[in-house]
Amino acid sequence: MRRKLVAGNWKMNGSLAANASLLAGLKAGLQEGSCDVAVCAPAPYLAQCQAELKGSSIAWGAQDVSVHESGAYTGEVAASMLLDFGCTYVIVGHSERRAYHGESNELVAQKTVRALAAGVTPIVCVGETLQEREAGQTDLVVGGQVDAVLEALDAAQLGRIVLAYEPVWAIGTGKTATPGMAQEVHAMLRARLSAKDAGVAQKVQILYGGSMKPDNARELLAMPDIDGGLVGGAALKAADFLAIIGAA
Ligand code: PGA
Numbered sequence: 440m441r442r443k444l445v446a447g448n449w450k451m452n453g454s455l456a457a458n459a460s461l462l463a464g465l466k467a468g469l470q471e472g473s474c475d476v477a478v479c480a481p482a483p484y485l486a487q488c489q490a491e492l493k494g495s496s497i498a499w500g501a502q503d504v505s506v507h508e509s510g511a512y513t514g515e516v517a518a519s520m521l522l523d524f525g526c527t528y529v530i531v532g533h534s535e536r537r538a539y540h541g542e543s544n545e546l547v548a549q550k551t552v553r554a555l556a557a558g559v560t561p562i563v564c565v566g567e568t569l570q571e572r573e574a575g576q577t578d579l580v581v582g583g584q585v586d587a588v589l590e591a592l593d594a595a596q597l598g599r600i601v602l603a604y605e606p607v608w609a610i611g612t613g614k615t616a617t618p619g620m621a622q623e624v625h626a627m628l629r630a631r632l633s634a635k636d637a638g639v640a641q642k643v644q645i646l647y648g649g650s651m652k653p654d655n656a657r658e659l660l661a662m663p664d665i666d667g668g669l670v671g672g673a674a675l676k677a678a679d680f681l682a683i684i685g686a687a
Pocket residue numbers: 448605609610611612648649650651669670671672673
């Protein structure tokens with residue numbers, strides 16, 4: 440059976456003081472060993488996460504990574520730097536980066552490869568907009584996003600990624616995909632992975648993201664192909680995040 444992973448995506452939120460109290464709350468309230476837990480913080484706070492979480496069972500990660508290895512790329516953060524600060528994970532291809540920073544499927548695939556090469560686990564995000572869903576293009580769009588990544592990976596690399604299905608219309612809107620809707624896409628995604636390597640596909644964690652909250656987490660996480668959550672808003676409150684971890 441796949442272990443569940445609950446990962447917080449703090450987005451561009453937090454401060455040294457707010458993070459300290461959030462992390463202290465998580466450490467105090469976490470029941471060990473129930474599932475994998477991680478927080479993905481803004482880059483300047485990775486050192487703080489490393490200092491506060493070292494030795495705990497909570498992993499930490501970043502929210503983006505450069506496609507380049509090093510050099511003259513002002514403002515970018517290299518995968519090797521994330522590893523320097525003890526990151527286990529990095530979110531790649533979040534819909535906010537695809538929409539506001541023009542990240543293409545191909546760039547997301549290259550970033551995935553870059554993270555893997557550095558030894559950081561990419562949490563690769565895919566998802567359709569409301570317009571695309573209503574036009575019946577969900578499988579086409581989400582399938583295309585995942586296929587671009589699959590083309591860039593061999594089976595061994597595939598076994599080291601985490602995938603996250605995040606319908607864009609559900610992110611930060613309070614609208615969640617129903618468990619059935621989410622499961623349908625998760626099953627489609629696992630079938631795509633299986634086409635590459637059936638054995639490996641069974642091991643890849645596929646997270647759901649988009650307004651996951653304490654009151655809807657349990658039924659989403661009960662679906663056979665939903666292996667955890669990528670949690671935005673509810674990850675900023677220790678009690679809510681812990682409740683979702685409890686559900687997992
Ligand atoms: P949300 O964000 O939980 O606030 O909808 C999820 C995400 O964007 O990863």
